[in-house]
Amino acid sequence: MKHLFPVLGILLFALGGRATAADLTVAVNSPSGKPVAFAVVTWTPAGGAVIPAAEKNRAFVMAQKDVRFTPYVLAVPAGATVAFPNLDRVNHHVYSFSPVQPFQFPLYGKGKSHTMTFGRPGTVALGCNIHDSMSAYIRVVDTPYYATTGADGRVTLNVPEGAGSLAVWQPTLEAPEHQSVKNITLGKMAAAQTFSIKVRQIAPTAGQY
Structure with missing residues (x-):
């Protein structure tokens, strides 16, 4: 696969909101x-943030369909449980050797599913022991304020005002731990901010969102 190494521009806009919160829109281009x-x-936030139980208990799914994982990247809060249903007609053997949460789901067929709880923040790289072309990532975060960019490259988060850190992680980002972090202070009418990172950009595949 030919890899491109563009500089990834991230535009941040903190829009007006309530006295204690602001809408933070991030465009990744x-x-x-x-x-x-x-x-x-x-x-x-600078003082940290508690992840509500309701957020941890949401239904998170990393499916196998058309001999690929979907979605390609799944973000979940620490403590969440992810289901791994096989929607294909062929068997899969899902595994991860990532230190955050190593596991294996031995060969299982269509209509079968397994679950795994991810208690530690970090990145879990997934593979299939039967189909080497299958790969995906689960990004476990330690904050309730998170989202994954889709085809439009944008997310909007409703976040508390004040100081904190904005982090952008992408599996091919050319930085330590594939992540870039910027410390900023948000207000109700915070000015637009930008920063750039290098990434080996990959084209989205249909059905992976």
Whole structure:
């Protein structure tokens, strides 16, 4: 596969909101203006943030369909449980050797499913022991303020005002841990901010969102 190494531009806009919150919109684009998908955007207040039980208990799914994982990148809060249903007609053997959560689901067929709880923040790289072309990522975050960019390369988070860190993670981002972090202070009418990162950009595949 031919890899491109553009500089990934991220435009941040903190829009007016309530006295204690602001809407933070992040647009992730290549230098040519093309949107970049599969980037996990998180906001972590300086004093930290508690992840509500309701957020941890949401239904998170990493399916196998058309001999690929879908979605390609799944963001979940620490403590969440993810289901791994096989929607294909062929068997799969799902595994991860990532230190955050190593596991294996031995060979299982269509209509079968397994679950795994991810208690530690970090990145879980997935593979299939039967189909080497299958790969995907689960990004486990330690904040309730997160979202993943889709085909339009944009997310909007409703976050508390004040100081904190904005992080952008993408599986091919050219930075330590594939992540870039910027410390900023948000207000009701915070000015637009930008920063750039290098990434090996990959084209989204139909059905992976």
